[in-house]
Amino acid sequence: MLDCAAVLEPFAVAMISRAASDSRPVDDPLELRVIDAVKNGDEGQYAYLVSKYMRRVVSIAWGIVRNPDDAEDLAQEAFVKAFRTIGRFQSGEPFGPWIYRIVTNLSLDLLKHRQRFKHEEVREDAPAPRRDRADLPALTNELARRIDAAIESLPAMQRVVARLHLVEQFSHTEIASMTGVSEGTVRSHLSLARSKLRQQLADLYEDSHD
């Protein structure tokens, strides 16, 4: 019996973690019905999906672009795009990963656009990139501020992958699907990010955080 429990424990943890990630329609039969209704032309039902996923979608976009206005616009665009292409969405599949993938792609596109623009415009004496403190409403303590600053200091793709893994709690497989890179590349980015983050946050985690 004990052996059985030991074997089942990781499975149970995985199931709880999966349920918490709110992206499985098996947890929400209503979602399946809503998707079918929307595919059949009942656009009024789409409000359910928007309501269910909006917070997470905005949070993902904000984590990548780091500007609340852009994040809100990107979330809107993601939902509109998902709606317009819902005919191609396979019934029975979870809606969450799909909308997360769309918003991640839109956010990465914006990031690339910004970087291209920056290469053309930024000079040696240009001011540092704008960092609205209003963008960081969740940072209520020093620990959170330090973690946020450490993640922000990473190179672009490591930063994106680290945010999706650490903040948004996505698995390697989910991040690979969302960003369009291989799982191996995700692991590689995370490994590099982990080393850098550990160096930067050593004083917090080696001493006081036992």
Place this chain on the structure above:
Amino acid sequence: MTDEEFFERLRDDAQQLRYEPADDALWTRLQARVTARVRVQPGVAQSLASWFRPVATALAVLSIIAALSVEWIDRPQQQPATIEAMAAAPSTDVGDALGVQ
């Protein structure tokens, strides 16, 4: 502490970095915007129909007005003939009444 342990602890702590707007009405606002944008756009046939319907109505009204105008124009032309006919009638009647011997 191993790298894995460090990363797991960091992952627990980093969850609080999720975006939480100060304004709770943001979600309602965003949902309303998306809902407005996803309302069914009219297809080609519907667009043509919505364009054609007022045009057809206008044309029908114009046709009715034109028909009434023609009718109206025609009526004054018939009026003198009627008067002449009425005027000719008494002369005949008078002759008949007086009788020419």
